[in-house]
Amino acid sequence: MTQKLLFILLIPFGLFAQKFSHADSLRGTLSPARACFDVLHYDLHVAVNPAEKSISGTNSIRFITTQQTKEIQLDLFANLIVDEIRWANKKVNYRRDGNAIFIQAAKLIPAKQVQTVWVKYHGNPRPAVKPPWDGGFSWTKDPKGNPWVTVSCEGLGASVWWPCKDHPSDEPASMDIHIEGPKGLVSVSNGNLVEKISKASTDEYHWRVSYPINLYNVSINMAEYAHWSKTMKQLNGKNLDLDYYVLKENESIAKKHFEQSEEMLRIFEKYFGPYPFPRDGYALVETDYWGMEHQSAVAYGNHYKNNKFGFDFIIIHESAHEWFGNSISCSDHADLWIHEALGTYAEAIYVEEKFGKAKAQEYLNGQKRNIRYAFPIAGPYQVNYQHPDSDMYFKGTWMFHTLRNIIQDDALWFKTMREFCLAFYHKNTNTQEVVEYWSKHLNKPIKDLMLNYLYQVKNPNLQYSILQTGNSWTMRYRWSNLSDAISFPLTLKSGEKIKPNSVWQEIQLDHAPELDEESYLFDKELLK
Template sequence: MKPKSIFLLFSLLFSFSLSAQKFSHADSLRGSLRPARTSYDVLHYDLKVKVDPEKTYITGSNSIQFVVKEKTKQIQVDLFQNLSIDQIVFENKALTYRRDGNAIFIDFPRTLLVKQKHQILISYQGQPRKAVRPPWDGGFSWTKDPAGKPWVTVSCEGLGASAWWPCKDHPGDEPESMDIRIEAPKGLLAVSNGNLVASTSTAFGTEYHWKVQYPINTYNVSINIADYAHWSEKMVQLNGKPLDLDYYVLQSNAEIAKKHFQQSQEMLRIFEKYFGPYPFPKDGYALVETDYWGMEHQSAVAYGNHYKNNNYGFDFIIVHESAHEWFGNSISCSDHADLWIHEALGTYAEAIYLEEKSGKEQAQSYLNGQKNNIKNRFSIIGPYGVNYQSPDADMYFKGTWMFHTLRSIVADDKLWFSTIKDFCLTFYHKNTNAEEVLNFFEKKLKRNVKAIMSLYLHRADIPTLVYQLKESNGAFTLRYKWKNVPNEIDLPIEIKHSQGLGERIHPTDTWQQIKLTEAPQWDFEHFLFQVEKQI
């Protein structure tokens, strides 16, 4: 069976296994690409939001500039139904629209033609959803800082950006740039993505105008309002160009944060070495303190790990969420089913960082700890075309071990790391999917890794090796075969010896045997598989 056929087979089997699962009409509207969405491509958002912490209320508008891809008289925009729409304006006239749950179907007075550029303005208001357990069950967090001042943050990955602002809430369409204007009460600073280009006094307080100069995921658009302390520094990148670094923390944490955040520059340089230049140089890099654990908000990374390093001497929230600047923010999936592209590589980046900083032994110990979190209950890749959210964390940890296994299979670190960097540069500021990613790795590594990756991504279980072992006069006969790996997939593993040398075997779905001078020691540190011994 050819690799492409294997990939399609896994996809079909996965779709069949999910047929019993139920996805709502709202899930379909949110996750699918129907004509009301495919007919246009967003060019720019100009979002304006007034945030009232006392009333837990927002009032705002979003000007959406778009280009027509397929002629249409109707488009879909998304906004949670608990937020009311004041009006939708096109060419100075109010448009008619229909709300279907969290989707808005907007009608135009004439057919919009291909390649035409247009703009609509949506005005809205209401009390946005309150976060339940941010960032996993997100929304607006209305809290207080230690001094009793308002502290407002937003987290909406999975939930969707349309929980608080009107947009085309699908990962496959990012604006080319964005303006974000946040009006905050007097005495508070509003921090968002990109660069602060203006602040204007208002009767309510201050409007802060932020500008993003690159494509951005809608869920990455952020609001952070507090009595923030702020400082800046410059870092010279490996390419010799300066990069602005900004930090925003609660006033009471300024002293500890200035010391703790010093690890940021070392981390960024390591990521530059392995993944290429920082993807958003004109917008700069920022860490913003939040009242939840963390989130990869582009150029304004949310940080809430209380200034704690792990047992390996680094703050994994800083490292993981910053890695998403490359994996998730620069390289973005086109469908929620492929969120593993963000999370598997973002988590794997932690091990790469630690290996560069502290050596292979420490990195392997770290990976071993992550391996304990793998559940093997659901496949990593979810169903396409619905608002799918993974039920567990296997896309993080099993995904990491998939890449760790590939590195071990390739056994050529120069080729492996050049492939990772080439991947970052090739898909720079692009949306992609599993098929494209797997094709890329197969081509660059020049071996059939697509079928291997498909195995880990589409199956809930991991490869299981069945073996029999017989001893006679100090010699061992090992019989082995794969229990759940198709014969067409060449997935090698290694047997360790007491001297530390390895012997690579290539199991199939039929029995093979080899002679050994000692009982086998399976290399579980470099390959993701399990064994079952038969008598």
């Protein structure tokens, strides 16, 4: 770790909006009781009772110890009741500390041992307040009055509804998800449907995920869904299964509207590499909230609306997360910008490929107007940091747009983008690794500039003055808030290149200078 990055990671938490509690530390820190094991597989069974807005279930957690231990920490919100916990099929003791459960083994477990802990629980899970931003369980009705149950828990945490090691660094290699609900309701989750088991008054759907999965991506979608399937030929020549689940009354409009998902997948494959979860397929599932990137079961709730550019940005943005967020995943809540900045930048790449560079710039200009400059893009480590602001989306995408224009080599830029996706395929990563990768492969001194965008609230500020004498113009310029260690060259609209630093420089021109504010993210200050 470089000294500069270490300094940035130690920035006082006072710069961030959230006040951190003991519960946040328990959730966000890899304490000894969490660091001592890695999860291999979850086998989750959940019965959903819409009438009582309750759930009951079990989770079998298979893990391997990374060091000797006699205690592990799992997470489950305190309002849910633990009925019993077994370790190696023997009932064991545990203690609660808010949303954390500390489970004691019957004996000291050596390192490199595969173990299984089984948890039985029940209760009324937290209802969603404003999903997906303030999530939980959504207990709503479809237009015909039938139950419609969905879950959204990014930031809030999967432990809002099921027991798990709720830290982004530990994704299971695979997962089985069993959802039981009232007869007649279709229960959709991640991965592939293994079987449907019909019982006297309920139906149980067994889904299997065959890849690593972010825990906040694990989903329940329960409704009277219509379902259809298609097969798409990928750019690599292989077939990809596509599945769609929508309310029955929306089937006709959805079949037409969702056609854009195939073109989108091909565009993303071109720039980011093959679809990351081919065995599990791709699915869109209608939800009663706007959308979420639930892996291989993308939540869609934008009411079949296209924007002024002629596409549904929820389909595009949430599906982009299959690459950025689901395949490439952050290892700490502080690094969620990796998901959102790149997922949002993918929208601009989609627009450029489909409509051309001018339309993409128009799209980016619209995103730029949403930057608020209230909080840093990146957050503090080892706490349950929930980003309070949208700048990791829009300032983040403009950071990448700026880097592309500094590089001025689109072939290298998109080669690096694609190779980045392949290098971090199905991996957890962090700010340091991502910044180092882009800096190395673009072969430009961009690392310090990236860190400035990520950890400073304000943009680089260009102070400048213009003096005209007859047909000659003199522009003086400097960065007022960047150290000379940060390289941020600019190209004027007329093509002249300048390399501002903290010292005043000047350039002589035979025309009035114009700064290019569509290619770079910076503030300007004209001095008289």
